Amino acid sequence: MSNDRDIAILGVGMHPWGKWGHDFTEYGMVAARAALADAQVQWKDIQYVAGADTIRNGYPGFVAGATFAQKLGWNGARVSSSYAACASGAMALDSARAQILAGFCDVALVIGADTTPKGFFAPVGGGDRKHDPDWQRFHVLGATNPVYFALFARRRMDMYGATAEDFAQVKVKNSRHGLNNPNARFRKENVIADVLNSPIVSDPLRLLDICATSDGAAAMVVCSMDFARKHLGNTDGLCRVKAVGTVAPTYPQSVLELPDIASDSTAVVPAPARKWKDTIAFAAYEQAGIGPEDIDLAEVYDLSTALELDWYEHIGLCAEGEAEGLLRSGVTTIGGRVPVNASGGLACFGEAIPAQAISQVCELVWQLRGQATGRQVEGARVGITANQGLFGHGSSVIVAR
Amino acid sequence: MSETLSRVPIIDGWFTDDIDAPTLIGAKCSQCGTFVFPPRSSDCPNPNCDSITLDPTPLSRFGRIWSYTENCYAPPLPYVAAEPYEPYALAAVELAAEGLVVLGRVATGVRAVDLKVGMEMQLELDVSHRDADHEYMVYVWAPATPGSEAAQ
Numbered sequence: 001m002s003n004d005r006d007i008a009i010l011g012v013g014m015h016p017w018g019k020w021g022h023d024f025t026e027y028g029m030v031a032a033r034a035a036l037a038d039a040q041v042q043w044k045d046i047q048y049v050a051g052a053d054t055i056r057n058g059y060p061g062f063v064a065g066a067t068f069a070q071k072l073g074w075n076g077a078r079v080s081s082s083y084a085a086c087a088s089g090a091m092a093l094d095s096a097r098a099q100i101l102a103g104f105c106d107v108a109l110v111i112g113a114d115t116t117p118k119g120f121f122a123p124v125g126g127g128d129r130k131h132d133p134d135w136q137r138f139h140v141l142g143a144t145n146p147v148y149f150a151l152f153a154r155r156r157m158d159m160y161g162a163t164a165e166d167f168a169q170v171k172v173k174n175s176r177h178g179l180n181n182p183n184a185r186f187r188k189e190n191v192i193a194d195v196l197n198s199p200i201v202s203d204p205l206r207l208l209d210i211c212a213t214s215d216g217a218a219a220m221v222v223c224s225m226d227f228a229r230k231h232l233g234n235t236d237g238l239c240r241v242k243a244v245g246t247v248a249p250t251y252p253q254s255v256l257e258l259p260d261i262a263s264d265s266t267a268v269v270p271a272p273a274r275k276w277k278d279t280i281a282f283a284a285y286e287q288a289g290i291g292p293e294d295i296d297l298a299e300v301y302d303l304s305t306a307l308e309l310d311w312y313e314h315i316g317l318c319a320e321g322e323a324e325g326l327l328r329s330g331v332t333t334i335g336g337r338v339p340v341n342a343s344g345g346l347a348c349f350g351e352a353i354p355a356q357a358i359s360q361v362c363e364l365v366w367q368l369r370g371q372a373t374g375r376q377v378e379g380a381r382v383g384i385t386a387n388q389g390l391f392g393h394g395s396s397v398i399v400a401r
Numbered sequence: 402m403s404e405t406l407s408r409v410p411i412i413d414g415w416f417t418d419d420i421d422a423p424t425l426i427g428a429k430c431s432q433c434g435t436f437v438f439p440p441r442s443s444d445c446p447n448p449n450c451d452s453i454t455l456d457p458t459p460l461s462r463f464g465r466i467w468s469y470t471e472n473c474y475a476p477p478l479p480y481v482a483a484e485p486y487e488p489y490a491l492a493a494v495e496l497a498a499e500g501l502v503v504l505g506r507v508a509t510g511v512r513a514v515d516l517k518v519g520m521e522m523q524l525e526l527d528v529s530h531r532d533a534d535h536e537y538m539v540y541v542w543a544p545a546t547p548g549s550e551a552a553q
Binding site for chain 1: 474478
């Protein structure tokens with residue numbers, strides 16, 4: 001599987017996810033050095049650094065590309081810093097990919113790292129910022145992120161008959177997947193009762209339905225196919241980025257999405273047939289020239305257990321309203337036809353925002369290389385990631401070998 | 402409600418202060434007719450329309466629940482939580498005429514267990530919180546009064 005828009009993933013690396021409160025660049029350095037070692041590329045030979053920003057760590061986080069380049073030791077590489085909330089890592093990869101495909105550079109480091117506060121995320125910036133929609137949703141409504149996760153969960157229950165046990169089963173599945181993942185923060189097998197006995201946070205979602213916020217870092221070294229050929233002698237068996245889908249919505253965005261207070265109006269322009277979160281993966285499929293039937297595994301953004309079920313439908317694994325059936329049939333469990341979140345997902349990692357979309361790609365690479373010890377999806381050749389960054393940032397990456 | 406506190410909206414310009422029949426204040430494009438909430442005075446969001454001007458317009462008081470939830474823990478600042486904290490519901494309500502889904506708190510005392518997707522709701526005003534001088538009012542969704550226009 002190749003075309004003239006492929007780039008190669010030479011190396012990947014992560015710092016394990018956890019909660020230590022250290023300087024986020026410490027984690028980033030560990031991930032960067034692991035990715036460089038995996039790629040067998042020297043830092044001084046990297047020509048472009050695409051950083052995914054963190055907004056909760058002051059100025060160094062806003063200029064992540066420069067921050068990491070400086071910490072690794074200025075080497076003359078050009079830098080960029082991308083912010084797209086949870087999609088920041090995909091946007092950074094998109095930036096590096098565009099530079100490589102345009103011929104402006106041959107080899108790039110893509111990197112994201114975060115240190116997160118405890119508890120609910122609150123608006124960044126402080127003070128009374130009455131024109132900031134993020135401030136408005138907290139002040140006027142108390143609409144935390146889990147409120148939005150819960151709206152989608154409740155809709156699945158009332159529309160499709162999803163149950164609290166279905167949601168819990170997603171956590172149970174992912175907790176088993178992540179048990180042997182050395183980078184996962186939570187490596188404890190959960191049973192249905194653990195989830196159902198945890199306190200309700202935003203009805204119907206319970207504490208164990210909702211992902212934690214974590215510290216962590218992920219990085220990868222990507223390059224042109226020419227560079228890969230010179231570096232390795234050939235490109236046999238290399239993981240390739242086939243597509244990066246970073247689509248924004250098309251008006252009217254008729255689904256109420258985090259962090260909006262209202263949807264767009266469908267009074268004048270009808271809602272598009274394919275809604276935004278359905279377009280994210282399909283834009284990637286179109287770039288790669290494949291369809292959902294070609295996918296061997298998926299890493300999707302399980303900010304909540306119920307949102308993982310939504311993603312089954314958004315990425316085309318089943319029709320709307322059928323995700324619970326797919327889960328119950330075991331299709332999305334390792335050993336099934338299309339395992340979802342073989343890494344353990346956010347259920348086992350918690351979210352380290354700028355690192356998360358990159359970590360999804362790292363997992364695909366380990367899986368496609370057959371290096372995912374203890375959680376291997378046998379014979380996997382093609383994988384997809386999907387996630388959604390606040391304020392309309394789609395993120396879907398297809399990797400194949 | 403205290404007699405000495407002055408009653409002010411929690412945010413300016415989003416809803417009327419008619420305590421018996423409040424409405425949300427949206428914006429309507431003078432050219433293509435699409436609606437926007439929260440309100441703003443310029444820049445139609447319809448990419449097929451180049452209008453700069455949006456006019457304030459009252460939105461329907463009645464709609465149906467798109468989805469709902471309940472906050473079992475106090476949201477962080479800038480939400481001002483009562484002490485002791487009382488869980489409250491939120492609902493996203495679909496307004497048929499405007500084609501909008503609007504998120505709001507649900508009236509005090511109405512909990513998630515009382516709600517259902519598709520249920521008819523109406524707009525009311527409720528006290529959000531108080532400080533030494535003010536009583537801050539917020540729009541809330543409440544189950545529609547039987548026989549109201551929502552049922553039609």
